[in-house]
Amino acid sequence: MNAILETAWQQAGFETPTEIQSKTFDLLADGQSVLGLAPTGTGKTLAFSLPILQNMQANAGLQLIILVSSQELAHQMQAALQPFVKALGMSQVVVTGNTNVKRQMERLKAKPDLVIATVGRLMELLNKGKIKIKPLKAVILDEADALLFENGADKLQMVFDHLPKPLQVGFFGATTSRAVTDFATANHIDFTTVDTRQKLVKTQKTEHLFLRANNNAKNVILKELSRQKSFYGMVFFRQKNQLIKVAHIMADWHVPVAILDGRKDSIQRQHALQSFRQHKINLLLATDVAARGLDIDNLTTVVNYDIPETETAYIHRSGRTGRMYKQGQVLTLGNDHDQRDLQKLLGTEVALKLVYLVDGQLTQERPSHREFKTTTGQSSRQAPGSGHSSRRTSEALKQSKKKQASRVKNRKNKGKPKRG
Incomplete structure (x- = not known):
């Protein structure tokens, strides 16, 4: 972790990284795709975001998309990441359904470094050409099994078809399913599995x-x-x-x-x-x-x-x-x-x-x-x-x-x- 993130980490009150955070950091920082499995409440959000944020350049356009299953989770994640995003001089935007899409389009014009999105709204904005994805480096599927179950592999595939390749992908959650590995295989994503779950x-x-x-x-x-x-x-x-x-x-x-x-x-x-x-x-x-x-x-x-x-x-x-x-x-x-x-x-x-x-x-x-x-x-x-x-x-x-x-x-x- 670089000095800026380490300072933000300490100011946020964190001390020792959790197992999922320590075991996935170097892999993600090296640009590898990862399937990260860990018990609920063990800091998966920071596990998948900090090593990628560390490699990003501020004000260089959209470099990271995090897909989530609900609007509440999107705003929760935005709040959790804000101290680190701000410390790095970057910006983030949340785009979810059931909210004003025109207002979201206006915010996207500022070319944020990070977008947190639900699948349906992201697909809508991609179809309208309202997201500039050329500099995109990584995509994270938070609660990947739920995303595939709720949206269907076909809908998620339509999103991936819009994205540039090659792409670093993170699949994270407390549980997983065959659908996750099938989706990775279909998109030729070679990933390393880190499983810190116990009974x-x-x-x-x-x-x-x-x-x-x-x-x-x-x-x-x-x-x-x-x-x-x-x-x-x-x-x-x-x-x-x-x-x-x-x-x-x-x-x-x-x-x-x-x-x-x-x-x-x-x-x-x-x-x-x-x-x-x-x-x-x-x-x-x-x-x-x-x-x-x-x-x-x-x-x-x-x-x-x-x-x-x-x-x-x-x-x-x-x-x-x-x-x-x-x-x-x-x-x-x-x-x-x-x-x-x-x-x-x-x-x-x-x-x-x-x-x-x-x-x-x-x-x-x-x-x-x-x-x-x-x-x-x-x-x-x-x-x-x-x-x-x-x-x-x-x-x-x-x-x-x-x-x-x-x-x-x-x-x-x-x-x-x-x-x-």
Whole structure:
């Protein structure tokens, strides 16, 4: 690392490089293509960017393109790289969908050294001839397997067909797939593989917890957790419809939440993320799209509202906490069958700990004393002050359902003339 980058590195508060950073630096600095695989939260962004930035010349035109899977990830990456880009006297521009394309075209006229882009918007700008790519030296595919899965190899191939050759290419992520190697082969990209991944249980200081809960009680659990000052959590859903339903229930219960899903425009999503990052809200509801690469400082808990479909999805969800080897916990909600299915999905390397919710706190100690229905909807024994009774839970859910029914009725009657 040259003196300028080393100074910026120290000023940013970094000390020792992570394994993926140290093992890929010389390879990328030498101009080689690399497949870099590392656990989530281990500094892959700086691993693939700093050695290439070091070889670039300021104000020499576009030399590096970084492709990402979402607008949120693009802006997050821009913020992470800005101290280093600025120190080198360079400039960067973000180009993503669902934002003003004319404004992005104006920014591109300044001939930035680095562009961070989503595939669709980059393709649009390339087709319009709005990006000068002649000096381009390198392209990075961040979360390469997700980019190929979400966009398809054909769409990504159309982007590559516009780019000059030869080209240094970096494929980075916490997981990979056959599609990545097939794409590299089709484009005659010879790469060196650097794999610093270990088994999930060994990669992070993260606890993997399971709380037995029926569907209705899951919402009560979220409400109880959000009331704890120490809780700062991200809740993942398989389906957008379920997320929207839970968001309405939380609103009925006056529980503030931030929402990250495709229905919101870019400004709304950025505002939601900002409110969450600033701890104005301690509960963020998101679909799996947000699991890829999103970096939230000091996130205490990831909650799986439902079981992810694959081990890969679980890895990317859980990777939002315990980043850079900090403490974290992943809490999955479900019934006995869900617990067995999840354990089977994760294998023997990850031991799920069964926990209970007592006074809003997660504990492995089973509540004792008289029988009652806890907020989980499971039969247990109540310790003093161990939570809501089933009657209170039932009443809260009934009130929420009434409000939802009222909203539906109002939407149906909207615009109809009043009788009488």
